[in-house]
Amino acid sequence: MSMPFYVSPEQSMKDKADYARKGIARGRSAVVLQYDGGILLVADNMSRTLHKISELYDRVAFAAVGRGNEFENLRLGGVRYADAHGYAYDRRDVTGRMLANAYAQTLGTVFSESNKPWEVEIVVAEVGDDADSDQIYRITFDGSVADEKGLVGMGGSAEAVTNALKERFDPAAPLSEALSAAMYALSHEQHERRELDAANLEVAVLERAREHRKFRRIRGARLERLIEEARAADGAPASGAGGASAGDGAEDAENGA
């Protein structure tokens, strides 16, 4: 008689965690950080149409790395959950904490109950009335939630990216300097320095001053201009602030979702 093959729970969890980490490490990175006007989300993403960053609700955005079909399911679930909750109660009752919890429960259940854990790591960011009430939650493949202060790096080389981001992070920096910091951080992928440009960056912001829906994608000509400014700010960090915000207001027309 053959004995069923026994695997200890510790070993099984460890194997699943290793599997998920390896899967996530294959993908490119993303960063989320505060800037003087809200929260900036930047992902290293070659595709224009398959998004890693998206809007969940009025003040809440979503960023993810890892396996696309899996985080797309999570994004969809979050949008539906937020819309249903906001419709049943009120728009103000939809919070980032609530969505982060729903994601954590979902990922936690998938991790412990199914053979294959989801190879994803996500961030739920909520912009508040002031910088102190901003919330950034990072949820990992096993369903653990961390309340991050100011910045998060995740994905392929999360540690290198996060460390690089910390070097240049300033929560009171204008958008172009924040983007410059994000690009600097994302260029530390896989132990090599990569040159990033508009074609492989996905950029969005949660703008505190914006009415109703705070989420806005930055792309096309506007993104290219902002990258120019970011490069200029990079060259002369001390004088960056004045020139950087000058172009922002006039470019609002190009804000289709």
Next chain:
Amino acid sequence: MSEAFEGGRLPAAYMNPGMSSFTEFLGAVHPDLLPNWRDLPQASGAHQLTPDATTIVALTFPGGVVLAGDRRATAGNVIANRDMEKLFRADEFSAVAIAGSAGIGIELARLYQVELEHYEKRESRPLSLEGKANRLANMLRGNLGLAMQGFVVVPLLVGYDEARGIGRIFSYDPVGGRYEEQRYHSIGSGSVFAKGSLKKLFTDDLTEAQAVEAAVQSLYDAAEDDSATGGPDLHRKIYPLVDIVTEEGYRRLPTDEVARVAETVVAGRAERPDGPIAPLS
């Protein structure tokens, strides 16, 4: 509702792809939240359970469209509400207003807002203006059962067509018939008078400010001849609501700006109670 997940995780229905429609999703997951899916017992006079929202006007101008509505809601001969809001931002490039059973209309507008936004978030692009108009027709059709019992509600949709660079107006009937209106339109109890007024005031080359003034004038005319339509209430500072949709997107005209227009209109009527004269030929 949604908190009662089994084991805390999002149920499968939240995660499976498929429906882009929020209404359909809600119908599958929380049918109790949908306004129009409840069976009502047959009863006469049931329509008196909710007040009636009254007159709405809309007119286009080069580069956009203006939507305006009075603030009154009536229940029979009683003024049920003198500062009701019947105009709603539908999304960045459209606005919707309702006339008829207020309780149902407001809920319909709220659901429609979520419906458009949900689609946009899901698909990463907004619906076309025609798509939005058809979607509203479809949702209205779901209200047919209630309409047959007297809870009639009709919306008026205005939007900026980004593809064509113009403002457009869509009207509806209670069964979900969708009709595109040219230049101007009005719905609700005072619509006959408002439309007559707009007919004389409208020209193809109105500026945005003139279009707003024409809208307020037509609402004043409606209020004069229809008891269910409220005129500008200068003492209580209750003015019509005015929404404008252009290339720049949706915007509600701030109260002080509407106040200025309303005061001009009311002052003009002190001079000439019947309002502006259209040239005879």
